Structures are given as structure tokens and as C-alpha cells.
Amino acid sequence: MVPSFSPSDTELNGPLDIELRKVSKSFNGEVAVVGVDLGIRRGEFFSILGPSGCGKTTLLRLIAGFETPTSGELLIRKVSMLGVPPYRRPVNTVFQSYALFSHLTVEDNIAFGLKIKKLGRSEIQDRTMDALRLVKLEALAKRFPEQLSGGQQQRVALARALVNRPMVLLLDEPLGALDLKLRKEMQLELKRLHQQLDITFVMVTHDQEEALTMSDRMAVMNGGKVEQIGTPSQIYDRPQSQFVAEFIGDTNIIVGKIEGSHPSMLWVKCDEGELFQVQPISTGSKLLTSGRVAINLRPEKVELLRSDPRSNGMNLEGKNCFEGALVSTLYLGTHVNCVIRLRSGRTLLVRQPSPEAVSKIAGPVYVVWSPQDCLALPVPG
Amino acid sequence: MPSSPISNSSQSWFQRLEPFLMLVPAGLWLFLLLILPTLLIFQLSLVPGIKPGDLVNPSSLENYFKIFEPSVLWIILRSIGISIVTTLLCLILGFPVAYWIALLAPKRWQNLLLLAFVLPLWTSSLLRAYAWISILRPTGVLNTILMTLHLPTLDVMNQLPAVLIGMTYSFLPYMVLILYSSLEKLDRRLLEAAADLGAPPKDVFMNVTVPQALPGIAAGVLLVFINAIGDFINPELLGGPSSMTAARLLYGKFLGASPDWGMGSALSALLIMLVTLAIVCLIKYGDKNARSI
Numbered sequence: 153m154v155p156s157f158s159p160s161d162t163e164l165n166g167p168l169d170i171e172l173r174k175v176s177k178s179f180n181g182e183v184a185v186v187g188v189d190l191g192i193r194r195g196e197f198f199s200i201l202g203p204s205g206c207g208k209t210t211l212l213r214l215i216a217g218f219e220t221p222t223s224g225e226l227l228i229r230k231v232s233m234l235g236v237p238p239y240r241r242p243v244n245t246v247f248q249s250y251a252l253f254s255h256l257t258v259e260d261n262i263a264f265g266l267k268i269k270k271l272g273r274s275e276i277q278d279r280t281m282d283a284l285r286l287v288k289l290e291a292l293a294k295r296f297p298e299q300l301s302g303g304q305q306q307r308v309a310l311a312r313a314l315v316n317r318p319m320v321l322l323l324d325e326p327l328g329a330l331d332l333k334l335r336k337e338m339q340l341e342l343k344r345l346h347q348q349l350d351i352t353f354v355m356v357t358h359d360q361e362e363a364l365t366m367s368d369r370m371a372v373m374n375g376g377k378v379e380q381i382g383t384p385s386q387i388y389d390r391p392q393s394q395f396v397a398e399f400i401g402d403t404n405i406i407v408g409k410i411e412g413s414h415p416s417m418l419w420v421k422c423d424e425g426e427l428f429q430v431q432p433i434s435t436g437s438k439l440l441t442s443g444r445v446a447i448n449l450r451p452e453k454v455e456l457l458r459s460d461p462r463s464n465g466m467n468l469e470g471k472n473c474f475e476g477a478l479v480s481t482l483y484l485g486t487h488v489n490c491v492i493r494l495r496s497g498r499t500l501l502v503r504q505p506s507p508e509a510v511s512k513i514a515g516p517v518y519v520v521w522s523p524q525d526c527l528a529l530p531v532p533g
Numbered sequence: 534m535p536s537s538p539i540s541n542s543s544q545s546w547f548q549r550l551e552p553f554l555m556l557v558p559a560g561l562w563l564f565l566l567l568i569l570p571t572l573l574i575f576q577l578s579l580v581p582g583i584k585p586g587d588l589v590n591p592s593s594l595e596n597y598f599k600i601f602e603p604s605v606l607w608i609i610l611r612s613i614g615i616s617i618v619t620t621l622l623c624l625i626l627g628f629p630v631a632y633w634i635a636l637l638a639p640k641r642w643q644n645l646l647l648l649a650f651v652l653p654l655w656t657s658s659l660l661r662a663y664a665w666i667s668i669l670r671p672t673g674v675l676n677t678i679l680m681t682l683h684l685p686t687l688d689v690m691n692q693l694p695a696v697l698i699g700m701t702y703s704f705l706p707y708m709v710l711i712l713y714s715s716l717e718k719l720d721r722r723l724l725e726a727a728a729d730l731g732a733p734p735k736d737v738f739m740n741v742t743v744p745q746a747l748p749g750i751a752a753g754v755l756l757v758f759i760n761a762i763g764d765f766i767n768p769e770l771l772g773g774p775s776s777m778t779a780a781r782l783l784y785g786k787f788l789g790a791s792p793d794w795g796m797g798s799a800l801s802a803l804l805i806m807l808v809t810l811a812i813v814c815l816i817k818y819g820d821k822n823a824r825s826i
Contacts, residue, residue, distance in 0.1 A: 218725055238728040251726035255744040264740070265730035316730065 168230075169194045169320050169352045170215060175224035177210055184210040186376040187224070192320075197346050197353045199363040202373035203399070208356045209248075211373070212322050215354065217241045229319060244313035245322040248329070250305045252297040258308050259284070259293040265316040283315035286345065303334045307341075314349065323355040327362065339366055360400045364388060372396045390433070394529050397448040402489065404500050406447040407531060413441040417470075418528055420445060424496040429472055431523040445528040451489060451503035453525035456510070457518040473520045476500070478513045492519055571805065578798035596799035605782070609803070612779040615693070615768070616761035619700040623708040623757045624750065626701065631712035632742075636719070647713060651706050658703055662770040665699045666690070669771070691773025699767035704757045711756060715749020716742075755815045759808050779804060 170192040177185040185207040192198045200208045213219045214226060217238035226233045228242060244265070253261050262283050266276045284290045287307035297305055306326065313321055326342070327335045343366060346353050357363050363370050364384040371381045372395075380392045391397035394405060408422035418430045418440070430447055432440060460475070461468060474494050482489040490502045490510055500519060504510050579592040599605065634646045653661060668674045669690045676686040689695045719742065727737040743750075765780040772778070779800060786797030 216729060218728075237733075238725070239731045239733050243729075245726070245729045247722060247726060249722060251720070251722040253723060253726070253741060253744075255747070264727070264732075268727075268730060268732045268736055268740070312730065 166193045166195070168192065169228065170354070171225075171227040171230075172211075172214075173225040173227075175211075175214060175221045175226055177207075177214060177219055177222050183376050185214065185221075188376075188378050190371060190378060190381065192352060192354060193369075195350055195352055196368040197343075197355070197366060199367040199370040200354065200356045200373060201360060201363040201370055201399075202358065204358055206373040207376040208358075208373050209324055212245075212324050212354065212356045215320075216243055216245050216322055242319040243322055244316050244318040244320075245324065246306075246309045246313050246326045248325040250297075250309040252305060252308055252312070254297055256296075257293065258289060258295050258297065258300070261297065261308055262312045262315050264312065269316075279315050283311040286314065286348075287311045287341075302330055303338065306330065306338060310342075310345070314345070314351070318351065320352045320354060323353065325356055325358070327359075328357075335362075342366065364400070372399060374399075391448060391527065391529065394446040394448070394531065397446075397527070397529060402451050402501055402503070404447075404449040404451065406449065406498070407444065408447065409444050410440065410442050410528075417523060418445075420447060420528060422447075422496075422498070424494075424498045426474065426494065426496050426498070428526070429470060429523045430526050430528045433527060440528055440530065444531045446531050447526050447528055449500070449521065449526040451501040452487075453521050454500065454502045455520040456490065456492070456502050456504060457520060458513065458515075459518070460516075461518055461520060468520070471520055471522055472526075473518060475516050475518055478510065478517055481507070481510055483507055492517060494519075574798045574801050574805075576798075577794055578802045580795045580798075596795045597803075599796050600799055600803060605800075608777050608782050609779050609800075611777070612762055613807075615696060615700070615776070615778060616758050618697055619704060619761040620754050620757045622697065622701040623705050624754060627705055627708035627712055627753070628750075631709050631716055634709075635713050635716035636721075643717075647710070650709050653702070654706050658766050659770075661703060662699055662766050665695065665702070665771055669695050669698070690771070691775070693772070693776050695771040695773075696768050696776050699771045700761055700764055703764070703767060704760050707756050707760065708753045711753040712746065712749050715746045715752070719745050751815050755811060758811060762804065762808065 168191045170190070172188050172190040175185060175188045175190075176183070188211060190211075200211055202208045210219060214221055215228075217233065217236060233241060253264065256264065259280055263276050263280045266279060271279075281290070284293055287310055289304065289307050289311065292300065292304060297308065300308065306329075309326075323342075327338050330338060339362060342353070342355075355363075355366065364387070367384055369381065369383050370387060372379045372387060374395050380387060380396045382390075387396060388400055391400065397403050398405060406420075406422055406428065408420040408428065410418055411421045411427065412419040413432065416431070418432045420428045420430055422428060428447060430445075461473060476492040476494040479491040479493050479499065481491070488504045488507050488510055490504055492500045492502050494500060502519060578596050579594070581593055581595040600609070630650065634643055634650075638646055666673070669687075670676075671686070671688060671690060673690070679686050689698070723741050723745065724737055727741045728734075732740060763780055764778075765784055768776055768778045768781055769784070772781075783797055783800050783804075785791075786793050786800065
């Protein structure tokens with residue numbers, strides 16, 4: 153069986169809140185977003201992930217209405233947003249810098265949207281209090297933003313957006329300015345709010361770990377294009393391009409040429425000379441059977457042995473097995489990354505659970521992995 | 534080395550004194566030309582009579598009582614009124630200009646546009662007042678144009694409108710400069726945030742732009758008001774006898790036909806207190822605002 157996947161067919165899984173159809177945006181001839189097709193489902197936590205300058209923030213600003221597409225169509229709940237200014241869109245944004253009004257108290261910041269809508273005084277009061285409770289800031293209602301810590305300002309920004317009960321909440325690198333511990337806390341907080349409120353969340357981030365842990369689905373962007381859309385596990389386990397594989401998590405990328413193919417196996421001759429066995433997968437519609445490929449091998453998929461498995465009578469049928477030497481180790485708390493140099497001179501990153509597993513290694517080591525655990529991806533260009 | 538500790542201590546002595554030494558030139562200047570004369574004026578204001586240096590007369594508040602005679606009080610109130618109107622005119626005319634230069638005009642044109650607005654400050658205020666005379670007088674540029682267009686002519690010369698025109702023209706650049714520097718610092722992301730929260734442009738302006746620019750507005754208002762209340766040239770040259778102001782009265786009391794230095798000093802003291810009060814109010818108010826910025 154060949155496992156296959158196609159770009160997520162969003163229409164099959166509930167109604168769409170946001171639809172982008174061939175959306176492009178350029179600034180004075182400089183292209184920021186190119187031909188993006190994207191559907192974001194109602195109620196999901198959707199992340200847009202990519203390196204800086206990949207167009208992810210522009211994409212969010214297009215949805216919010218701060219930018220207008222150069223071409224293409226943008227719909228929110230089936231309504232075209234062409235010519236609809238930001239203040240008439242059913243979305244609210246949590247800005248990267250929070251953009252809190254320095255001349256207003258926390259309370260007045262949160263009530264801003266409600267006051268603009270000219271709601272009744274008691275309703276404004278009630279909803280503002282609810283929003284304050286939601287982000288646990290009741291005690292700080294009368295403070296000014298500059299009297300708050302970064303994390304508290306972040307909560308005010310969240311409350312200020314959520315109090316308007318938007319159909320979609322847009323978050324532009326919401327946790328980027330916080331330190332690691334606070335960021336972890338706010339990640340949980342955001343997840344809690346998402347579950348509690350049942351609003352569609354669209355978050356832009358450059359932090360792949362954040363995107364993986366928080367999202368229902370995510371899009372990986374590069375150079376203004378969407379490289380891949382899928383669930384975190386689809387993105388991590390089945391990247392469709394070398395860029396996605398390298399951007400998400402640690403990985404080994406091994407470039408080679410397909411020497412032979414079989415419906416259930418590819419033989420790839422690497423540039424350094426080794427022959428790898430790789431299970432073929434279809435990327436999009438076409439099955440790779442020839443040409444140059446980049447093999448994506450995750451460090452945690454590789455088994456590290458201290459003695460030659462062949463002499464131990466281990467069945468290596470259909471597996472990849474190479475001899476090498478331990479070059480260095482990187483202790484990362486939860487695990488250890490080992491750099492192994494193969495006979496061919498290639499280095500492989502291999503993950504081990506603990507420092508004890510790799511201590512006192514002196515002689516040759518053996519790396520073993522199954523063809524199913526690595527992926528052959530088309531080489532870009 | 535025995536000299537080492539000595540030179541060390543002298544160095545630290547110099548370092549401690551350095552900030553004060555740097556204040557000496559300006560401090561001396563301020564003391565001799567501002568603080569001392571002001572004290573002299575206060576002293577003089579307590580001396581009834583006309584002769585300078587005639588300190589034999591007993592001190593009394595007689596000069597201050599003279600200020601509260603209706604004729605003098607009217608002049609002071611008129612001065613305050615003219616200054617308030619001038620300040621408001623400068624604010625109303627200056628805000629859109631400053632807003633446009635700071636937020637809408639192309640970045641590379643900003644300095645040039647500001648320069649164009651500040652250019653009038655490079656000519657003497659006397660010259661500018663005379664220029665206005667030649668424009669506003671009955672047979673001046675304005676009325677010549679109106680006549681050729683067969684429109685009714687305006688008789689504003691030597692009237693209050695001429696004073697207001699002259700003063701507004703004189704002080705508008707200050708207002709524009711201060712408002713510009715305030716608006717230029719305006720965080721545009723706040724404008725986006727307000728729009729994102731549902732505010733149409735009018736509401737964004739009233740609820741974000743104006744409050745954020747408030748310290749600048751306060752500073753501009755203060756500066757123009759202080760300048761306006763002390764302005765002598767514009768009322769004197771454009772106003773005629775009907776628009777007597779405190780500054781003109783003051784001039785008369787010192788250098789006019791019937792000098793009364795004592796009363797002039799009392800008037801000066803009152804104006805100084807008035808301006809100080811305005812500054813104190815605005816500092817207090819501005820401070821409250823600065824806390825949230």
C-alpha cells in the first residue's frame with residue numbers, strides 16, 4: 153500500500169469561515185503573497201507558519217482588511233470582502249506589539265469596541281467585566297497599559313479583541329515578545345480560550361513548535377507561497393517539500409538520485425555514495441519514480457546500536473544499516489542529539505533519549521532505520 | 534607616587550562640580566537678565582509714583598489696586614480674549630496642516646513642507662506686521678483685488694480682525710511645528726487597532742488621534758497663548774486705538790507720554806503671574822497625560 157495524501161479538501165470538513173482564492177499581494181512591484189488558496193474552517197485553530205519575510209503577516213493583514221489584495225478573492229463566511237474596510241469586518245486582531253491605547257485604562261481599552269458600537273452602558277459594563285474575568289485581569293481594570301507587564305498587556309489585547317465576539321480572531325505573533333516560560337503559559341491560555349469560546353483562531357507565528365502544539369491545522373509559507381496545509385502531524389510526518397521538512401523540527405536531508413523503483417520501494421543512490429531504501433509516497437498526485445530526490449530522515453526515527461547488528465543475528469531485511477562513529481553530542485534536557493559520521497563522510501543527526509545511552513561510546517556505532525521512516529521529497533528547482 | 538591620591542581627589546572634586554560648572558554661563562545669564570529684573574519689577578510694583586529709583590516712597594499695593602479699575606481691567610480682559618481667540622485660530626488652522634504633513638504627505642517631502650511653514654519666522658516680526666498693513670489698509674492689496682472683482686471692500690485695518698490676522702499669522706508656525714512633532718510620533722498601529730475594533734475614520738480621529746496628540750496640543754496652546762498675551766507689535770501696528778491691549782498699556786506706562794513705572798511694573802507682575810499660572814496648569818495636566826504615554 154502506498155500511503156497518499158492530497159491537499160486537505162476543506163469543504164468536506166465543515167463550513168469555511170475564511171476563504172482565500174488565488175490571493176496575491178505586491179507592494180510597489182515587490183511580491184509579498186503569491187496565489188494563495190486557503191480555506192479556514194469554522195471553529196478551528198489555524199496557524200500560519202513561516203520564516204520572517206515569507207508573507208504570513210501580510211496574509212493576516214489581508215484578512216483583517218489593512219491591505220487589499222492585488223488580485224484574487226477573499227471571503228469571510230461566504231461574503232466577499234472586496235472593498236470592505238477593516239471596521240466593517242467581523243474579525244478582530246491581537247497585534248504583535250499589542251497596540252494598546254496608552255491614554256486609556258485597561259477597562260477602557262477593552263470597552264473601546266463596544267463604545268464605538270454605541271451599546272448600552274450596562275451591556276458595555278457587563279461584557280467588559282466578563283472579558284476581564286476571561287483573561288483574569290479583574291484586579292487591574294483601572295491601570296494604564298504602561299503599568300502592566302508584557303504578559304498582562306498581552307491579556308488586555310486578547311480581551312479587547314474577544315469582547316467584540318468576532319467570528320474570527322486574528323493573532324499576529326501574539327507570543328513573540330514574551331519570555332519562554334510566559335510563552336508556554338500563554339499557549340495553554342490561548343488553547344483554553346479557544347476551547348471555551350468556540351471562535352475561529354488564526355495565528356501567525358514563526359515558531360514551529362508553537363504552531364505544532366497549538367494548531368488544529370496549519371499552513372507553512374515560504375517566499376509568499378503556501379508550501380503545505382495540513383494537521384500538525386501531517387506537516388511533521390509527511391512534509392511535501394524539503395523546505396517544510398527542514399523548517400519543522402530537526403531533520404536530516406540527504407540528496408540523491410533514484411536508481412531503481414518498485415511499487416513498494418525506491419532505491420536512492422546518495423551523492424556521497426550510499427544506497428538508501430526509501431518507501432515511495434505520492435506528493436500531490438504524482439509518484440516519484442526517477443530523478444533527484446531529497447530524503448527526509450527525522451533524528452528520532454534512527455536507531456543507534458553499539459555493536460554490529462549483522463553479527464548479532466538481527467534481521468535487517470529491507471532496512472537501512474550503516475556503520476559510523478560518534479562525533480559529538482548535544483544535551484537538550486529531554487533528549488540528546490548525536491552527530492554520527494558515516495563511512496562515506498556524511499554526518500547524520502540521531503536522537504537518543506538520555507545521555508547514558510551514548511556515554512562511553514568509543515568504537516564504531518551502527519545506525520538503522522526502516523524505509524517507512526524516511527521520505528523522498530522532490531528537490532526544489 | 535605621593536601626588537597620585539591628590540590628583541585623584543582633585544579629579545573627583547572636579548567631576549562632582551562639573552555639572553554645576555557647565556550651568557554657570559547659562560545660570561549667570563538667567564540670573565542677570567531674567568531673575569534679577571523680574572525681582573526688580575516686583576519691587577518696583579510696590580512703589581507708587583512715577584520716578585524710577587525713587588525708593589523713598591513707602592511700599593504699598595496701590596499700583597495693584599489701579600489695575601482693577603474698570604478701564605484697565607477691560608484692557609487686560611481684552612488681551613486675554615484676543616490671546617484665546619488667536620490660540621484657537623492657530624489650533625484650528627494648524628492641526629490639519631500638521632496632521633497632513635506628519636501622516637499623509639510623502640516622507641521625503643516632510644522636511645521641505647515644514648521648512649516652508651517655518652520660513653516666515655526668518656523675517657522680523659516688525660516687517661511682517663508692515664506687510665499686513667500694506668495688505669489690509671483701505672487701499673491695500675486685499676481691497677484692490679476686491680474692487681477689481683467688484684466685491685465690497687473690507688475695512689479691517691486698525692480693527693480687532695487685523696490684530697487677530699496678524700497674530701495668528703505670526704504664531705501659526707509655532708503651533709504647526711509643535712503639533713507636527715507630536716503627531717509624527719503617533720503610533721500608526723494604534724490607528725489600525727482602532728479600525729480593527731470597528732471605529733470608522735471619524736471615530737479613530739476623535740478617540741485615538743486627538744487624545745494621543747493631547748500633550749502636543751497642550752504645549753502648542755501654551756506657547757501660542759504666552760506669545761500672544763505678550764505681543765506688542767501686532768496690536769500696536771494693526772490694531773489702532775480701539776484695540777488697546779495689556780502689552781500696549783505696559784509700553785505706555787514705561788515709555789509713553791505719561792510714564793508710571795510703578796503701575797507698569799504691577800501690570801508686568803500680573804502678566805508674569807498669569808502666564809506662570811497657565812504653565813502650571815498645563816504642566817499639571819500634561820503630566821497626568823505624560824504618565825500614560
